[in-house]
Amino acid sequence: MTARHTDWELDTRGLRCPEPVMMLHRQLRKMQVGEVVELLASDPATLRDVPQFCEFLPHRLVATLNNDVDYRFWIEKGERP
Template sequence: MARIGCWSLPAEIIDARGLKCPLPVLKMEKRLEAMASGATLNVLATDPMAKIDIPLFCRQNGHQCSLVTQDDAINFSIIKG
């Protein structure tokens, strides 16, 4: 959860399962633009290229990114820098 002051906000979620890159990255980029620094975005993806593209985008743009593989999907947890 993102913390703003003493309040916690639930993470926003993008369900990009079934989409091929670069669509998951483009959807993530657009959503991150509208979010405050420190906010958390979860992205669900199934395209194996997302394991490379999403962390690379995050490193290049100052965001923290971690991932967990769950069943057939990859769950990326991104904290906006």
């Protein structure tokens, strides 16, 4: 995997749904438009929840990486319409 630009890192490993998405939402509120947060998670539900969260709100899911135990998501903060 190539290195990705990241402004913030949010480690939610060990937490279960809905906590990772709630923490992501809280983090994105603190960020500037265009900044990227790398979300680390261990809950398989995030594979479904994070893309849906980004689709519902104006954020862009830049990339994902997953293996058997950890999931990584890079999310760019979008601008509210």
